[in-house]
Amino acid sequence: MVLCVQGPCHLLAEERIGQQPLRACSLELPGSAMQPLPMGVFLEEVAEETPAQPESEQPKVLDPEEDLLCIAKTFSYLRESGWYWGSITASEARQHLQKMPEGTFLVRDSTHPSYLFTLSVKTTRGPTNVRIEYADSSFRLDSNCLSRPRILAFPDVVSLVQHYVASCAADTRSDSPDPSPAPALPTPKEDATSNAVLPAPTATAVHLKLVQPFVRRSSARSLQHLCRLVINRLVADVDCLPLPRRMADYLRQYPFQL
Secondary structure (H helix, E strand, O other): OOOOOOOHHHHHHHHHHHHOOHHHOOOOOOHHHHOOOOOOOOHHHHHHHOOOOOOOOOOOOOOHHHHHHHHHHHHHHHHHHOOEOOOOOHHHHHHHHOOOOOOEEEEEEOOOOOOOEEEEEEEOOEEEEEEEEEEOOEEEEOOOOOOHHHOOOEOOHHHHHHHHHHHHHHHHHHOOOOOOOOOOEEOOOOOOOOOOOOOOOOOOEEOOOOOEEOOOHHHOOOHHHHHHHHHHHHOOOHHHOOOOHHHHHHHHOOOOOO
């Protein structure tokens, strides 16, 4: 078989075709190549074409800046408190609380990646760890789904702890038959490999009693801070006090009683 190729004419024809503008070229594609893309391949683009949902069904828009400010303020309060122990483990918290009286507590960093903080407290069953949940710029004690609607939310961790300490103190003074102001919380779900003594299978809830914080020695509170606590316990609004601006600002930096 002899294949005849025209010399310059053939090359010239190819060159002319390559010089044609792109819009002048037509391309025949098979039918299968023209099928639409499956749903969900480009979620952002597809979401723009979907009809708007009713206002009641639209998800809440999260504000990263608001979360950052809320968490930063919480860390600032905790560092001022003296009973924030940072990144200690559940075993270390248990060692610190083991010989302390019931109701002694501290706050530490959670070892669970989905939580920021954990409340470690000495109970009648020994030291117990309860995670502190953060969502929608609020903190609350982690609990099961049935109890969650009854768990109060707070703008920071110190406000959360102070609320339960005040509730326990008020309940103790009233000599109520039920001395537990806090809701029934699930057994510890964090650091299952620690030496913590878990309750019997039949007892699935731990009643918390918060009395006094366990202050870290390396975070010994200054005399100024102790005076600030006394003022906060005696005065509801420091703005009404005839104080210099600098002193009033210092009181506002930690508006708590613990």
